[in-house]
Amino acid sequence: MNLLGINLFYSILLFISPLTVYSYNVIPYNETEPGLEVYKVFSYRDETAVILLIKPINESCVEPRIDLRILHPNGTIDSAKVDYPIPEYNFCLGPNGFYWFDITRSLPKFLLVLYADIVSASYYVLVITRTGYVISNTPVAPISIINGSIYADGYLMSHTSEEYGFIFANYETETAVMWKYYNKPDDKGNISLINEGKHYLQNPFNYYFIFPALDGNFGIIIANSTDINIKPEPNKFINPSKFTSKVYVSFIKPVMNSVDGPYLIYQSTIPHFEVDFFCDTAFTGIGNMCILTFNRAEDKNTTEYMTVLFQTSGSVFDMRKLFVDKEIIGVNSLFQGGYLITTHDDQNKTIEGIILDDNGKYNGTWSYPPDLNVSNSFGTAAFRNGTLFLVTFENEMTWKVISTPLPKFFSDDYGYENPNIKSTYPLISSSIPLSITNINITYHLSVTISTNNVSIYQYNNNDDLPILRQSVSGDSLYFSYSSSDKKTINIKVLQSTFNQPNSNYYIVVNDNVVRDWTSNNPLIGVERNRWKFNTINIQDNFAEESIGRFSLTDEGTKSFEKLSLDSQRGFLSQLRIDLAKSIPVDINRLDYIKCCEYDNSKQPPRILLSLPIKSTTNPYERNVDHIIKDLDILIKNKEVTPISWFGTTNHLEASFGFQRYKNLLDDFKFHLIGIVIGIVILGFLYIYAKKKYPMGKNIVIFKFPLIILNFIMGIMFILNNGKNVPQLFIPSVIFCVIPIIINFIMGAIIMLQEIKKNRDFYGWFKNNVDMASLFTILSGTNIEMLNILSSQVAGIILFNAPISEETQFDIFWGSFIGLFIGDIPRFIIQVFYIKLVVNYDIIPFLTLSTSSIILANNIITKIYHAIVHLYSKKRKFVMILQTEKILCNSANENSSITVPQKIRKTVRHSM
């Protein structure tokens, strides 16, 4: 038989007694009161289960309370009650044979309780914890009034993926099914309506079935008939669609508010069937599976079952007849592949599981051992680790949790909760270097890249919301295959994405990022908090504060210009906040945004904004340089970065990026002008002094300010910049303070000795005590300051101190020591500073310039001294041979004060 273009297999399934021997684990629990029954069982990802118990009072009502039992992974069982005044009528049966109230799980750790309130004519959803604590209560929908009376058949269906919310559905009229989709509750239990829609039925109260599908969608199955219909009796358990001949599936896409389908998945050539269905979506393999249950309309005791496997595109892959002589009560796709069909035999009190593999083929049957004495009150659920469990009452007071491992059709899960994924880069829990530029995912099977997104989040362990760093879709250029077998996909990552040292990240892979290469069916993704890893902890170098510029787009410029001054200010301050979130960086690192220059290279000209970025001394924060680079990348690739997700930053021009706005000349303009003016003034002074007294060592006019400037800069450097590079701070303090002390001590000793030994100097000293003490203090900056006293600059008497040759020699050696304890280390520190910081400002710049001039001067002077020394020795030798008289004279020079200028000059042209 050829139907819908595919072959319909009739495979006879012979259920020989269980093929596989399963082992069981039994946990008993004693209740304190009789009469309870298992109503529903929910499993959670953390291997905790919640069991809802009810206590029937009569045929149609149960006691008005919600009793929970929590089964912990360690096997202990707690009990809890929901303490909330739910109106009592919610605990009686509704028109379709279910109680008015409903309860379902909400991943990761909540339960949702639906109840109706007649007074406000509305359904409400309570968000409760698994231990029954009520977090919120929200009205979700009006109660339907059909044919003049309340028709309370509403129910909740949550998605199997943690990424998505839940759907509320009920009959709005006899022939319209209404659904409302709510986002998943946040930590405070807030839920809000995302979208709603309707599906129309051919006949009043036709049966329909909603199941969670891939990608946050929900499948809805509706049957239409071609024949006459019979109105179902009121209060019937289910409302089968009579005389069905066609079964359709549609996929509700609640977030986009669209519907794919309807797709015809079954068509009968034999009319007069009534049909109901159980469906589920597979975690692996083909896609979706439904079991259609047919009852011949006139002969209800003959039930036929059929499995239909179909893809999300609606194309049917496989169809088989199932021969089961018991009632099928549910079908679940199993996390590690395959499907579980649960059957129940009311008479013999047995429960059996039939396992089909991914292709819908029979793989095995298991049943619980007969001595377990399964009652009619039971519930089943499966954990993702492959354990199935059954909760059932053994007698009035005692129930048991019986668990058993299920077969696995796919290899083990590696923590991604996605059996298709073999490995990834980065691995779960690994540490990665900063700014990696790719990630990849290796699947067990060949895949084709599809359209959905891979998103990278940064999170911290407190309550802050995770920050989305980059989100790229499968159809973008960021995706590629990295191996020819198409099992690995590679995703390019921006350098700005993993830019925070010692930070936590996780990657969410949406469903339908890839499709199975053979079947073209979308594959499930990786939910949040699974693929987690972190960046290594490294220190960032210091970078000086800086200014960057960025441009608004054409549209952004226009709409900005239209704003009032106040709103412009508002926009700029919001822009600053959003930029800080996009980078992300502490908002205090960004200064206020300045407006407005125009980029005239564009027609019409675009607004340029400038943003000063402040430096930080915290080495674990991004430095200014990196922030500028990151912002540039973020803006340039804004379509995949947070820049395009904020209303303000979305107006930034991608092609302009973020450009450093820094010009040494511009920034230090005034400093440099000041320095030049200073040098010119000194030059004039020098010329004047030279004219006035050519014999004086007028060079000190340059030297004195240079030494003072160097000294001041050295101190300012420590105060201002010293902490920028922590490892340089202590050395720079040491090599500032110690030379001062040593120089000062040497200066003082030299002065005292000179006073003691040199009478002429003493004479000068008596008249110039102030000057002498000032220069003794100044000698702390540089011992050569003492030489100024005898420099005779511009012939000023004050600087005419008759310092003896010997003392000058001492000063020379003192400055030689100073070279090693002060100048050289300071110079080295400056050079290291330059290497360790990224950009540079005026103080270190001047410090380095002055200290290098001083160092160079000092070294060159020393070398010249050495040359002079050698040369004069030679000459002396020659002179000794020539004349003893001259020798005598020069030997006497020590005591001569008035004549020595010429000779002294050759010795001390230094400084």
Ligand SMILES: *[C@@H]1O[C@H](CO)[C@@H](O)[C@H](O)[C@H]1NC(C)=O
């Ligand atoms: C439950 O009660 C039975 C009989 O009253 C007792 O033998 C059994 O140990 C109890 N089990 C637990 C788990 O308390």
Ligand SMILES: *[C@@H]1O[C@H](CO)[C@@H](O)[C@H](O)[C@H]1NC(C)=O
């Ligand atoms: C799955 O989890 C349950 C509950 O924690 C545990 O009892 C069971 O042994 C686990 N099964 C496997 C296969 O790990």
Ligand SMILES: *[C@@H]1O[C@H](CO)[C@@H](O)[C@H](O)[C@H]1NC(C)=O
């Ligand atoms: C089992 O786990 C629950 C919840 O984590 C805890 O409260 C309880 O003390 C544990 N029981 C045992 C016996 O470890």
Ligand SMILES: *[C@@H]1O[C@H](CO)[C@@H](O)[C@H](O)[C@H]1NC(C)=O
């Ligand atoms: C089923 O029948 C109803 C009523 O005739 C119609 O509105 C709906 O479109 C039909 N569904 C499909 C999938 O044909």
Ligand SMILES: *[C@@H]1O[C@H](CO)[C@@H](O)[C@H](O)[C@H]1NC(C)=O
């Ligand atoms: C269906 O089965 C029930 C009991 O299982 C029996 O009483 C009834 O007669 C059967 N109906 C038909 C039409 O065979």
Ligand SMILES: *[C@@H]1O[C@H](CO)[C@@H](O)[C@H](O)[C@H]1NC(C)=O
């Ligand atoms: C139910 O039990 C009876 C007798 O105990 C047996 O003959 C019958 O085959 C059983 N039915 C099923 C479906 O196992």
Ligand SMILES: *[C@@H]1O[C@H](CO)[C@@H](O)[C@H](O)[C@H]1NC(C)=O
């Ligand atoms: C059931 O599945 C397992 C695992 O794939 C396989 O080894 C076994 O042969 C299958 N059994 C049957 C009867 O198909």
Ligand SMILES: *[C@@H]1O[C@H](CO)[C@@H](O)[C@H](O)[C@H]1NC(C)=O
């Ligand atoms: C995934 O990316 C990493 C880093 O670039 C690379 O070393 C590795 O080989 C890639 N894996 C595959 C399977 O291509």
